[in-house]
Structure formats: C-alpha cells, structure tokens
Amino acid sequence: MEFGFGAADEEFRSAARDWLAGHLVGPYAEAAGLGGPGSEHQGVAARREWERELGRGGWIGLGWEDGGGDGGAGARAGGGEGAGPGGGPYGNRRGTLTQQVVWAEEYARSRAPARVGHIGENLLAPTLIAYGSREQRDRFLPAIARGEELWCQGYSEPGAGSDLAAVRTAAVRDRADGRYRVSGQKIWTSLARDADWCFVLARTEAGSRRHRGLSFLLVRMDQPGLIEVRPIRQMSGTSEFNEVFFDGAVAAEVVGGEGNGWAVAMGLLALERGVSTLVQQIGFAAELERVVAAYVATGGAGAGGDPVVRERLVRQWAELRTMRWNALRTLGSSQDPGAPSVAKLLWGGWHRRLGELAVAVRGAAAAAGAGDWAPGLPYEDGLDEAQRLFLFTRADTIYGGSDEIQRNIIAERVLGLPKESR
Secondary structure, eight states: OOOOOOHHHHHHHHHHHHHHHHHSOTHHHHTTTTTOTTOTTTTHHHHHHHHHHHHHTTOSOTTOOOOOSGGGTTOOOOOOOOOOTTOSTTSOOOOOHHHHHHHHHHHHHTTOOOOSSHHIIIIIHHHHHHHSOHHHHHHHHHHHHTTOOOEEEEOOBTTBSSOGGGOOOEEEEOTTTOOEEEEEEEOSOTTTTTOSEEEEEEEOSTTOOTTTTEEEEEEESOOTTTEEEEEOOOTTSOOOOEEEEEEEEEEEEEESOTTOHHHHHHHHHHHTTSHHHHHHHHHHHHHHHHHHHHHHHHTTSTTTTOHHHHHHHHHHHHHHHHHHHHHHHHTTOTTOTTHHHHHHHHHHHHHHHHHHHHHHHHGGGGGSSOOSSSTTOOOBTTBOHHHHHHHHGGGTTTTTSOHHHHHHHIIIIISOOOOOOO
16 A cells, blocks of 8 residues: 555644643653553553543544444444544544544653553454444443443463364353353453453354364453453563453353354454554654663773674564564555565564673673663562563564464465475
8 A cells, every 4th residue: 555644634643642741741751652562560550440431431442343234244444534533323533544643643652551442442442343242332332432441352272272173161051041151261362351351252052173163252351259360470571461351251252153252253363454553653662762871871892892693682673663564554454465564574574683682782791680771760679671571572473373374375376385294
C-alpha cells in the first residue's frame, strides 16, 4: 500500500497530542511509562482508572466498525472517518487506518501508562465484529469502549502452546440451561489476575481431535471455587503470566457457533499484529535510545570503546527502521497469510538481541547486580532495567508462537513447501 499522512491525519495528531497533554496529570502522570513488557505488575490500579479515562475520551476502539447483520458476516475492523467522542457505533471515536497509526504513535511518545485493556480492544472486539452475534457485540463492545471490562486470553495449555490444536480443556453443554461447564487448565495467561472476562478455546465435542470440535467461549473470571489463578514467577522476578484452572466454570456465550472455534481462534490471531505492532516498535525505539545513551555515557569504561558493540547498535537501529516500514507496508494487506508470522519473527529476535546488547554495554558490571544503567528508573528484586530487559526478552522468540512455528507457517502457507511430518 502507499502509506502517508495527510492534512486530516496531522489535524488528528494535534487533537490526540493535546488530549494526552491535558489528561496525563496527577496519578496518571505518576504512572507514566509503567506497565510495559516485563513490568505489567506496575501501577495496575492507576492504569485501570486510566483505561476509563481513555474510554470517556472515546479513544478506545478507533478502528472498530459496526459489523452489520447477525454473525458479523463480511465485517471487518478497519476504520471510518475521523470523528469526536461517540462518533462510532459503541461510543468510540472513528478513525481511518492512518489515524489509528497516528494515535498509536502519539500515545507511545507521550509515555502514557501501558494499556491494561489492549486484549479486549485489539483482539476480542474485532473478533466479535467479524464472528459474533449482534447481541454479543451490543453486550461486550460498549463496556470495552468505556474501559470498564478487561479481558484475558485462554489459549495455551501445558502441552498445547504453539501447537494450539492440541488443547484438552473441555466444555460440556448443560441441556437444562444451555450453558457450558468448562474444565481444564490454561497457562501463560497475561493479565488473568486483573481481567473480568476470558475468551477460552475449549473442546466441546467429546472425542474430537486437532482442529475439530473446538469452540470459542466467553467466560466470566469472577467465579469463586470454579476458577483459580496462580501467578507464574519468572526469572526476572515478576509475574506477568499466570496459570488458570477451570473446575466446572460457567460459559454462557459461544462465538461463531459450536464447533467453529478453530476458525474464530485463527481469525483472532491474524489480528494480533496490526497497528499494535507500530506502538510496540515505538516502545522499542525508546529502549534502544536508552541503550545508546548508556553506551555513550560509559566513555572508556564498560563497552564504551568496543567497535563491535558500536556496530551492533547501528545494526539494531537499521533493523528497527526496516521493521517499521515492513509493518506499514503490510498494514493494509489483510490477505497476506505470512505477514503476521514475518512480523513476529522480526520483532521477537530483534528485541531479544536488544536485551543482550543492553547488558553488553554495561560490560562485566551487568553481572554484579543493579547499577546505574538508566539513572532515575526504578529497579526491583535486585535488577535494573537493563538486566530485566535481558531476562524478559529471552521469552520473546517463544511466546505468541515460537520462531519454529512461525517459520513453518511461512514455509507451508506462503512458499508452498511440503508440510512438516508429524
């Protein structure tokens, strides 16, 4: 696509910048920059209230469109003409694709608190628009747009991570009330402790295997005795991920019809790497700037005089620019089956290498405990930001679909190579 910003986009940018400057005050200003990857436990209460503030301003769901008709046939999550609060069908503003990018850029540059509602806004909502019923859209989307209900994703299981078709969590339909009773375990569930709802991929046909017999269910998390959330402590000392145990939990809603869960789940995953990847890359740019600043500050100490490290910094900058242009190029290409996998391969490896570079800049001091890599930034559990970046990014090439799985998808679906033997 030919991607550029016009006069209307720059007007939208000015409005977004002014709104952020006027509302990032008080406790929201104190929470600025909190809650990014590896630090999602920070400032949760302030960030949850900030979500409601965004909702009152109409900034949640810029790309949502009214799917029209039951089941959302032919619906898409594109974007209409720009408008003020309430211009969209669910109380959201309406924004074109370029205006969505503008908002994402300004949000990241303002160092606003990391979003706690992004799973509902960017994953569930477009899925409901594409596959859900009119009643489901009317029930769930306004609450997400107001920032009042938070969501988490119940996909991965022990033994069914990247191989999602191996899920064993089961859901049995109660003939008396038509609801499902969900039993099983999910793992690596981000934000499960704070979420109000979870969308769960479960097996609703007894004896079914692989992609058959799966359904996409909506489960309320507040079910004492029926749902248990256990935080998973990571080597970085934080607990962004959780185990979730379902013991007869009630699910009243199924999206896309019983047995069609695989199609809905795959449709959702295709949405996972859209405009949000550009937001992510702006955050990456800020991290890279701090690594470069630390390199310059070391002078002759640490890795300051190492030409190899200097070359790696230049390469990181060039690769980040390439990632941005690739994301912009593919943003309007929803029919490209390989675009999400290519994007995941690019940013996962890039971010992991940045973590390695952050400690390389520190030199031997990086192994000695917390230091002054980023003066003024907090550290916890004896780790400074460089060390946490290094530890957390070890997972970047695994979660969200491992590099091996992404390469298989590209090979089989894009290049037409023979499928891997199983």
